[in-house]
Amino acid sequence: MSTAYAQSRISHKCSSNPRKALKPPARHIALRKEYVKDTKTRLVLKPQGTAHSAVAYKVLDEDGSLQFTITGRKHSDRVCREIRDSSGLPLFELHRKISLTNAWAVTLPGSNEATLATGSPQWPFGSLSAGNFTMFVENQAAVDGKREDEKKLTLLIERHGNALALFDIVDGDRKVAEMRESIQHNEKLPLTRNPWQKYRPALDLIITSGIDQSLVVTVGVILSDWVFGST
Template sequence: MSYTSYSDARMSLASSSKPRKTLRSPDRDIAFRSQYIARTKTILVLRPYGSPQSAVSYKITEEDGTPQFTITGRKYSDRSCREFRDSSGLPLFELHRKWYRSNSWSVSLPGCDDATIATGSLRWSLGKTSLGDFNLSFENAAAFDGKREEEKMLTLNVERHGNALALFDIVDGDRKVAEVKESIHHNEKLNLRGSKTGYRPALDLIIMPGVDSSMVSTF
């Protein structure tokens, strides 16, 4: 997931009262990269690895430990970003935080800040930000070639639920298409009292058919 949004959201202990939607597949495929679209309901596990500054700061695997993606530390290289790579080490994209606008970030192609794939920002409601909720806007790589560019643009809503345990629903219209939550099975202990300095829990990524698993990893 987006680690800027994740750490910010953990700072809020306010429990969401929003009704939660049921997990359902989207009515069309949704992707940054079409080759990573899940064809069955998929559960991946994001685990911290090494230090927050290391060459591999997080690993994303299948439940049996089969590697899928890795994520570098925020300041691993001379580029202040996180680099997402596939299981072979091939760069996929980068996550940048816009420091002049602390509540927004972007996903770009490797090595090119200007080649933006997606932009994210906290959601505003009634003139103020909704703590823990944000939007992600991007051009859907799985959209049909015949569509006009504006018809390919898509915005997903990410809704935070709960207080002590981070829980995020990725919502497309009227349906929840993926879910990110602290893992009960893959953490030695759960942080039940909110954010703690240096705490990096393992997360379960639950992805419905038709959704790009590499995209969900950026949340």
């Protein structure tokens, strides 16, 4: 939709919660345990292509090396996005649902049933605000543990910022990742763009140790699609 970016600027409501400090989680959080790092990392999510493209997003590290790719929504007969590793191997699928309670679902490749996470929009101040949602995660980093509160997690995604869109991923009392419009990787700053022309900015992803990079990338794709318009 051509006015998606403009509407995201005009109608969004930031979270009323104060921003928390960036801090590693108390226990590892993962959809894929192999993508949990022991140091803070930075990635950039770069939109490209169309809904039918094999690559609609690229995710690069600070050295410019490819880490993940994400397909267009209509690239296959399954009408979903595939999150893939750098070699092109599918890790999981991201499905958009026609629902206000479970609007997104992350599943294993080729399955609508093996659900790893779901996302639900939030309604701050009584109205829908693009960029605020709750993500319910089946924590694969704790599948062998005994504590139920470590196996099933609730993450809050909170929108902040005005001139530059800014989002926090919050786990309890701490922010475990943040994402924001990239100054370095975008051709134009918000105030120099045509507000009525579709523009999908690159997002910087800042990820603490102890949280799965592929999970944060998936959240970034949801935000980019929802706030700035999908392809």
